[in-house]
Amino acid sequence: MDMEKIPETRGKTGRLNPNKFSGMLLMAAAVFFYSFTLTGKWSSGAGIGAKLFPQLSLVTTFLSGAAIFFSRGENNREKYGDLTPLRIFLFMGSAVLFVLAVLKLGLAAGTFLYLTAIFSHFRKEGGLLKKVILPAVGITFFIWALFTYFAQIVMPPALLF
């Protein structure tokens, strides 16, 4: 057997090849969701016709996942190496806090607090007023004016403004 043609399961670093992982994930997700189309769970009243298209798309997902799993290509994950799971969590967590702040405190107050926190986090040197407070005030005013006057969007009532 030609050993060069056997796809490598692990990369040079010993970690699972990203393509293998993506292929497996796609196949597993396809099987998982397909099972719901068979049992009818979470799909009340969906007859054969209603199941057909989800099943077709899941079969395509499974087959393409298998093709990716067995492909010889190895992708370059280092392209976005800066984006660690912790950073994604931080980014998403800040988003949740921002939305809650806007709902509880108000559009301007929530935006100002969020921007101040992020700008402070990135500030390496220089004054707090010049690098953090003033840009946060300016951008908050821009966003507030954009939503209130340009788009005329009514936000839910909150504690402040």
Add this chain to the structure above:
Amino acid sequence: MDGLIMQILEGAFALPVILYTTVGIFLGITVGAIPGLSGDMAIALLLPLTYKVSPAAALGMLMGIYKGSMFGGSISAISFGVPGTPAAAATVEDGYPAKLGGHPKQAMLTALYSSVTGDLISTLLLVFVAVPMAKAALHFGPVEFFALYVFALMMISLLVVGEMKKGIAAAAIGLFIGTIGMDPMMGSIRLTFGISSLRGGIPLIPLLVGVFAVSELMIQFGKECSARSEKRVAEDAAKAAELTDYDPTKDRMSLKIYWSTFKATLIGSGMGTFIGALPGAGSSLAAYMSYGLARKMSRRPEEFGKGTLEGVAAPEAGNSATAGASLIPLFAFGIPGSATAALFGAALIMQGINPGPMMIEENKVIIYTLFVIIIYATFINLFLSYGLIPLYAKLARIKACYLVPTVFALALLGTFASRNSLFDVWVLLAAGVLGIYLRKNEFPLGPLVLGFIVGPGAEKALRQALLMGRGEWTFLLKSPIALSFYALCILSLLLIHFSVKKKLVEED
């Protein structure tokens, strides 16, 4: 007839419409000029804000963003060698060397003029081709439409930059996500996992903004955390400062110079229009193919890569020519030809206009008004860009640490405000995570979004066709038009498969 023309002109040249279109172009050039931001992202972000604006003004603004971003991307590509948008990557090849060679103004204006020429040619084609094509599509039944959807999805998956199987997987994921909620025929509930908010399906805007904008912002955030972006901008600025012996008298733009690049502009315009009209092929592919073809057909191919203006004109005309052409499948058949066209389709739906063969017939005034806006927007783009090039060149230096949180706040607020729904925010964040996973693993995002948008239409066509054929699958093959679409699918698949195989053999 005269009344209709007057209505169209009044609608197109109303002051708010002109203002919104101009603002759109300004925003488009701005986001295009800033590396990391793109026209798609700006359109996705502004979609929720256009709810309350008149259809002509809203669509004019979104079209303006698309047109503006096409040229905007070339500003930082020529100034710093950093493409502002992926579509401008091919412009770097000759644009940046031309700048370093002492011709920044010539390179920038060549990019602008060729961009506008390509855009205009493609727009005129849209105006003259979409209407007859839509009329022909009125004779299509569910069988033909299903075949057309299959063809579109196939092309979307095949023509992506990267691996074909990942394109197909992304399209299949999009199709599956589109099936969550009520089914389009009987209204029965599917795959809601007990979440009542999912009964209406996954909302379009949060999905679009999440997949396109949030994932891109997360990448910029990661870079900023590593403090690399600042270093890179400083490096680019240092490189740009190397231009010490600049002589403005040797850098004047003239009609003669424009004429010398006209052949390359026409090649780019033709290629961009052709590629743009194909479902799935984006502006990046058009730019690279235009560049390659122009080099092949040039009298001085050896000068490509060394700063020749032909190498600037061809990709710029190519990427801009996709703007109008990518709307042809959307206007004629209701099938978006690109991710941007999909966003545009979403905007039409938001304005109560359903894309499809009946769209032009049912919304004559607004669609013809839009055609007029698209044409004059090209000229606004020309004048606005010409006047503001020096200012825009500085935009690329805006620090990501200010840009990313601001744009992210806009994305979150815009998504929440469109329906005052917290559920939409969670969908946005989940779509962002999905988008980042796909980007990290080199899955294209366009097919996912297009699969999501065309999925319900494809499903409806399939089920109607099966009902007409009493459950017989062979009924799908009984129409000659449908058969020709399937033949085109097989032919494209074989052509692309063998060209990839040939490339791999050459590499080995």
